[in-house]
Amino acid sequence: MAAPKRIPTTTLSTVLTRPTPRRLAHPQQQPGHQHRPRHLSSSPSHASPSKYYPPPSKTRPKPASLAEPSLPAISYLPPPSNDPHQRALPAPVPHATSLTQASTIFTSQPPRFLYSAARFLALPFNTHTPEVCLIGRSNVGKSTLINALAGADANTARKAHGLQARGAGLAITSRFAGSTKSVNAYGFGPPSKAQRLAALARAKEVKEAMGTPGSRGERRAARDKREAPPVYRLIMVDMPGYGLGSEAAWGKEIEKYLARREMLKGAVLLIDAVAGIKEADRMVLETLRDAEVRTAVVLTKVDKLSRESQAERAQSRVEEVCLSVWEELRRVERGSMTWMEGSEKGWQNEIWVTSAGDADSDGNGVGVVGARWAICQMAGLVEDARALKMAQARPAVQKIVSFDDIQRAAASMERISRMRPAGASF
Numbered sequence: 001m002a003a004p005k006r007i008p009t010t011t012l013s014t015v016l017t018r019p020t021p022r023r024l025a026h027p028q029q030q031p032g033h034q035h036r037p038r039h040l041s042s043s044p045s046h047a048s049p050s051k052y053y054p055p056p057s058k059t060r061p062k063p064a065s066l067a068e069p070s071l072p073a074i075s076y077l078p079p080p081s082n083d084p085h086q087r088a089l090p091a092p093v094p095h096a097t098s099l100t101q102a103s104t105i106f107t108s109q110p111p112r113f114l115y116s117a118a119r120f121l122a123l124p125f126n127t128h129t130p131e132v133c134l135i136g137r138s139n140v141g142k143s144t145l146i147n148a149l150a151g152a153d154a155n156t157a158r159k160a161h162g163l164q165a166r167g168a169g170l171a172i173t174s175r176f177a178g179s180t181k182s183v184n185a186y187g188f189g190p191p192s193k194a195q196r197l198a199a200l201a202r203a204k205e206v207k208e209a210m211g212t213p214g215s216r217g218e219r220r221a222a223r224d225k226r227e228a229p230p231v232y233r234l235i236m237v238d239m240p241g242y243g244l245g246s247e248a249a250w251g252k253e254i255e256k257y258l259a260r261r262e263m264l265k266g267a268v269l270l271i272d273a274v275a276g277i278k279e280a281d282r283m284v285l286e287t288l289r290d291a292e293v294r295t296a297v298v299l300t301k302v303d304k305l306s307r308e309s310q311a312e313r314a315q316s317r318v319e320e321v322c323l324s325v326w327e328e329l330r331r332v333e334r335g336s337m338t339w340m341e342g343s344e345k346g347w348q349n350e351i352w353v354t355s356a357g358d359a360d361s362d363g364n365g366v367g368v369v370g371a372r373w374a375i376c377q378m379a380g381l382v383e384d385a386r387a388l389k390m391a392q393a394r395p396a397v398q399k400i401v402s403f404d405d406i407q408r409a410a411a412s413m414e415r416i417s418r419m420r421p422a423g424a425s426f
Helices: 012-016 096-107 142-149 154-158 162-167 193-211 216-224 248-260 279-290 302-308 311-333 368-379 403-419
Strands: 075-077 112-117 131-136 183-188 234-238 264-272 295-300 347-353
Touching (some): 096 368, 131 142, 131 248, 142 154, 264 368, 311 347
Parallel strands (some): 131 234
């Protein structure tokens, strides 16, 4: 079998200076794709699905080839420590087949708004479907990115509110900070065969536990573990923003979710490319470290940089923000013995660049294809076949730990034990 095609590495400046961006080819336009009917949410809605998810024939008269996408995945890797220039390095783009697989999960059918919960205890039980949460400061673009991941038209989705947005599976966006006041979940893609088989095995175990003689409390606990069969391949969780317009109670519920959610596969921290990393972002990184949550970083609103300055200066600003993020991630890492660079319960050194709400784009957004892939890879739905050759490896066995770091790690483990009481996972 022939090897899959590779997409050439593309720098940010070539995308910012491109006059007429086009979208990545829709999965329905790929050879051999079987059309699947789009099912709307059962929530009440007066909106037509085509209003938010127009057919490819109307939005993509000349679809871009997967071998040469006009809006490719854009990401950066940290430079070697002995590099005197210390500039962010463009990362190799994932294989075209892998990008298509990730985009199919998000766009094969319209998403569905699943639930909105103000408290962690109100979240529905989930043991089958992987979850990835979006976390970031208020008005950083979390809800906008949710809509862009689904392939919704950016201009139309921005005007959707209330039942219209919920019925179409859209996240409600606003120019004002603090519009997302609860934990909102969205389902993407049909479930896999493995998910269905695991759900059947789980249901059989619960049924046997309910029929086993025991105390009333044990039977009640078995009943509480009952759940409906999986309906989606992936669940994206939109968290309330922190900072301007936020509330202290939201932070406590977010900490509970990060520490106790059983199917949480990782968190995506969104950072404004214009504002850069702030003190609130540093505090959230420490929370992710204490909860041992796998973390990836995505820069948003890169289109604002291209409007305010030249492409070269915009790319320089992106690289500057990436360097500051890596510096902060390594500082936070020193407070833990497990949350380390590249580890399963650590942070990823590849930073992704996006512009999901760019009104000049055709709805796909700059770098959104790469964000889809990064989320699916974090959830274990796609594999990373790239050979990311780092000039300087940092093996854990050679790490020198100071006495102060050991004390901070002990305090971190104590915080984890307080956040994770026995039997509190959902």
